[in-house]
Amino acid sequence: MTTRDFVRSLPQRETRSAGARLRQIHLDPLMLIGLLVVMGFGLVVLYSAADRNVDMVVNQSVRLLLGLSVLVVAAQLPVTVYLRWTPFAYAGGVGLLLLVDLIGSSAKGAQRWLDLPGLPRFQPSELVKIMVPMMVAWYLHDRPLPPGLKDLAVALGIIAVPTGLILIQPDLGTAILVAGAGVAVIVLAGLQWRWMAGAALALALAAPGLWYMLHDYQRQRILTLFDPQSDPLGAGWNIIQSTTAIGSGGVYGKGLFQGTQSHLDFLPESHTDFIIAVIGEELGLVGMTGLLLVYLALVARGLFIAAQAQHAFQRLLAGALTLTFFVYVFVNVGMVSGLLPVVGVPLPLVSYGGTSAITLLGSFGIIMAVRTHRGW
Amino acid sequence: MAPSLAFRDTQRERRIFVVRASVLLAAAMLLVGGLFLRLVQLQVWEHETYRTRSEANRIQLQPLAPPRGLIFDRNGVLLASNRPVSALNIVRERVTDMDALLTELTVLLSLSEDDLTGFRARLGRARRPFESVVLKQVLSEEEIARLAVHRHRLAGVEITTQFLRHYPFGPEFAHALGAMGRIDEDDLKRLDPVRYSATRFVGKRGAERFYESSLHGEVGHQKVEVDAHGRIRQVLDINPPIAGQNITLQLDSRLQRVAAEALGERRGAVVALDPRSGGILAMVSQPTYDPNLFITGISAADYRQLTADRDRPMFNRVINGQYAPGSTFKPFVGLTGIANGAIRWDERIEDRGWFRLKGQQRIYRDWSWTRGNSGGQGLVDLDRAIYRSSNVYFYDLASRMDIDRMSGFLAQFGFGQRTALDIPEASSGVLPSRAWKRGARGEPWYPGDSVNMGIGQGDVLVTPLQLATATMVIANRGRFVRPRLLLASDQPLVEFDPPPQLQDVQGLTVEDWERMVDAMENVVHRGNLGYRQSGTANAHIGQNLPYRIAGKSGTAQVVQIRQGEEYDERLLDEYQRKHAWFIGFAPADDPQIVMAVLVENGGGGSSIAAPVVRQVMDAYLLPQIVAR
Known part of the structure; x- marks a missing residue:
């Protein structure tokens, strides 16, 4: 090929085959676009939330790039590799959780972090959010579906062990997310509706008992949800300030960098868990709805990929990871807008923080692997 | 039940999954719809409420204490003046180890037991996050200098200055001029709450009490933008206070x-x-x-x-x-x-x-x-x-x-x-x-x-x-x-x-x-x-x-x-x-x-x-x- 030929053919190749070329390296173009939109949006909002602190934005960009490379690597692996390694990864995750309970470092009254020599500080519970649905999918994939009573019991056991270990930390929010991700697999596997209804009923009956097992501060958070003004300077402060931030934004928001709630420090955790309130304040209902729609599109794409997959393990894995992602979004937005109790859940790919972003991008890599590795 | 692999019906499994995935997607859409409704409630229906609340957070109308009128003797000698007094405040949220900080401050300044017990009591009371608490009411010039030198090690320590009554002759005119005191509950009953909104002391005896109204002056106001820690970011509007009247007494010092x-x-x-x-x-x-x-x-x-x-x-x-x-x-x-x-x-x-x-x-x-x-x-x-x-x-x-x-x-x-x-x-x-x-x-x-x-x-x-x-x-x-x-x-x-x-x-x-x-x-x-x-x-x-x-x-x-x-x-x-x-x-x-x-x-x-x-x-x- 001469240089002239190459030049002539370049635009044509670009338009025709950009998606195909991405697929060739096992990436899903639609999903990738959605993720990049969310991350780019997130970096802009972070720049505002962090009071134009460039270092923080650079920091977060590095983490996201690291996450993207994890995504690319994860997408290259055929699903059979995941199938083979899932039990070991699960065992490793549980082991790390045990380690956290024994030697973890504390922050804000809970042991969640692991400081291992030679590794950056990280939260093993974040990894477990992926390990649990993978393990449940691994267990159920070669059994008759819908699952029988015995298989159901084993699956619940697989969920219960790490959930229990996270509860000990204590980290109720993550425990609920982990359990939710595992249960999502069981639901996707075809658990009968009446059993689910029964479980829901049992949970409702057990609720008063569970209430007494909660720590005081956890109970306080739930009570605060119903009446933030009961403790306006303490537990209610976060909710009051975040709803004020969102509500004061109105339809179009106060404009980027113009949020008074966040820039005058009224909004706590404005660059981490409560960053969605900054979006609500500065970009208004329009910005919030746009972001939610992109999230919803990612969820729809994930479930579509899952439904298209050939093998039960692929379906369960992709479906469960997608639902985990959705639960993250819903719990975070629900909590910041005052619908759910305050639990420590970051806004996926937007909140400042490393472990969660890398884990989530890794899980999207796995979903893309499901999409692009057709054969077993 | 038969061995698991024998009766696998992949078509049925897949059908079930598609139904489940569709139902869950619908549920997700419903939940996002719920979130959207909540956002509409906050940002459209109740927008005014939250906008007001946000403004109330940000904008404060702060009263400004008027400078108290001076008192002179018949020959123009100043008998009662106002002088700046610096106090030591602590913002608990910025302090990592309170005991260590107090120990360090005890070395730097003379802190009495009264100061410390009073401080602990005030610290226990409800207050906004990042609101400062007084530790010592009066700092000497030397103490201010010493604090400035060690400032980098004293996170959470703040020094505020205000003008307070001062009697240059001390005891000599105590009975002739009267005296000031902190506004107490009895005073609150008789004083105009607006006029005294920025005032902490009031004439308790003698001329200071009798001429209180004229000496006090008129309160001013400033509209300021504050952050959550109560610090003023910018002054939006100011209506300065009017100084109290100076009076001359018949006294000959x-x-x-x-x-x-x-x-x-x-x-x-x-x-x-x-x-x-x-x-x-x-x-x-x-x-x-x-x-x-x-x-x-x-x-x-x-x-x-x-x-x-x-x-x-x-x-x-x-x-x-x-x-x-x-x-x-x-x-x-x-x-x-x-x-x-x-x-x-x-x-x-x-x-x-x-x-x-x-x-x-x-x-x-x-x-x-x-x-x-x-x-x-x-x-x-x-x-x-x-x-x-x-x-x-x-x-x-x-x-x-x-x-x-x-x-x-x-x-x-x-x-x-x-x-x-x-x-x-x-x-x-x-x-x-x-x-x-x-x-x-x-x-x-x-x-x-x-x-x-x-x-x-x-x-x-x-x-x-x-x-x-x-x-x-x-x-x-x-x-x-x-x-x-x-x-x-x-x-x-x-x-x-x-x-x-x-x-x-x-x-x-x-x-x-x-x-x-x-x-x-x-x-x-x-x-x-x-x-x-x-x-x-x-x-x-x-x-x-x-x-x-x-x-x-x-x-x-x-x-x-x-x-x-x-x-x-x-x-x-x-x-x-x-x-x-x-x-x-x-x-x-x-x-x-x-x-x-x-x-x-x-x-x-x-x-x-x-x-x-x-x-x-x-x-x-x-x-x-x-x-x-």
Whole structure:
């Protein structure tokens, strides 16, 4: 090929085959676009939330790039590799959780972090959010579906062990997310509706008992949800300030960098868990709805990929990871807008923080692997 | 159940999954719809509420305290000013280890137990996150410098500065100016909450209290944008406060110092008036206290000591000390006798050293009776009765008068009432009458009561200010002038709404006044005429006097000496000894200064109190005489 030929053919190749070329390296173009939109949006909002602190934005960009490379690597692996390694990864995750309970470092009254020599500080519970649905999918994939009573019991056991270990930390929010991700697999596997209804009923009956097992501060958070003004300077402060931030934004928001709630420090955790309130304040209902729609599109794409997959393990894995992602979004937005109790859940790919972003991008890599590795 | 792999129906599994995934996607859409509704609720339906709340968070209307008006003496000397005081505050949220920080601060500054316990108590109270808590109210320059050096290690430590009242002369003017104190719950009930929204101190006593409204000024406001920590980010709008009015008092700080030094360490009171205006030139009450302590924070122990002290340093003896006037009362009783026609100037009474009412056993003694009767003063007229201070003359005179007529006349001199224009806290003393005794004691008036009252003993009580005011009436030959603290102000003061002029004294001729002034001049100037001929104060203050003082000494009994007993000073507790009084004015023919001096338990009025009067008058009049 001469240089002239190459030049002539370049635009044509670009338009025709950009998606195909991405697929060739096992990436899903639609999903990738959605993720990049969310991350780019997130970096802009972070720049505002962090009071134009460039270092923080650079920091977060590095983490996201690291996450993207994890995504690319994860997408290259055929699903059979995941199938083979899932039990070991699960065992490793549980082991790390045990380690956290024994030697973890504390922050804000809970042991969640692991400081291992030679590794950056990280939260093993974040990894477990992926390990649990993978393990449940691994267990159920070669059994008759819908699952029988015995298989159901084993699956619940697989969920219960790490959930229990996270509860000990204590980290109720993550425990609920982990359990939710595992249960999502069981639901996707075809658990009968009446059993689910029964479980829901049992949970409702057990609720008063569970209430007494909660720590005081956890109970306080739930009570605060119903009446933030009961403790306006303490537990209610976060909710009051975040709803004020969102509500004061109105339809179009106060404009980027113009949020008074966040820039005058009224909004706590404005660059981490409560960053969605900054979006609500500065970009208004329009910005919030746009972001939610992109999230919803990612969820729809994930479930579509899952439904298209050939093998039960692929379906369960992709479906469960997608639902985990959705639960993250819903719990975070629900909590910041005052619908759910305050639990420590970051806004996926937007909140400042490393472990969660890398884990989530890794899980999207796995979903893309499901999409692009057709054969077993 | 059969082996699992045998009955796998992949088509059915896949169908089930697609249904499940669709249902869950629908659920996800519903949940996002729920979130969207919630956002619509917050951002559209309730937007106004939250917008207001956000503005309320951000924008604060802060009151600005007006600078308090200054107080000057008649010569423009600053008596009360405002000075910047720095306090140490701590923001708990910025402190990683509170105990370590407090330990470090204890090394850098002098922190008392009071400071620390108070701080811990305040720390425990509910407050906004990042709100600062006071640790130490007053920092010295040195402490501020030391904190600045170590600032990098002291995260969470803040220094704030505000203007507080300062009295440059400290204790010297405490009773003359009054004092400020922290606004307490009683004050809150009477103060305008808007006007005082930025004010933390209020005048509690004296001129500071009486002129509070004018000294305070008008509160200002500023609209500021604050962050969650309460720090001001920018001032949006400002409506500056209006400073309180400066006022000038009649006080003469030079004379005040002379008076305080003349009184020395003794308990007592000195008051000097300008008879033309009634202006209070000096007002000294000893012992005294430092009014600055109440502003910068007094320790509990110091306060206890101040209030428990037997000598009562916070008690203003000039206006609230009520004492028997003793012999200083005699000129007023004498004038009463003349006005009522009970005696004439040339009428003589025989003083044999004792007096007895008709038909009674009780003996009333002359002051000269110490270890037995000294024989009395012989035949005395009113002039001699004043300069020799004959008790028997006044026993006799008082016994001739009806008590209510006597009281009615004496009331014209201001006894038994408050007459000062701007000293509402002054006590009114006691001017006895039949009605008073019936009310206070439930007893009728006995002739013996009149006898005691004739020499200023018994039930009659006066404050030094009252006695000075009454003396001023003699100095002004019957014209009544109300005493006052205020000399001038930049603008008319709301408080200064003078009550009606008191009537001048009725019933005496010009000659009567001059004869009484002459008698009082004799007290000081009549001398070198032999045994029992000189004025009682002549030996003590009458020598080398380049101007004429008209005065009267008094020695007031504190405890009743029973019949047949001797007054022996050595046997009495210090606090039961006689009070020494001296009243006077000078120059006698053109009075420019009127004084009353009391030395508690001091002894003889002529020997103890009169020299104080002389020293102050010298300081006031000699420079004028030299200048002329």
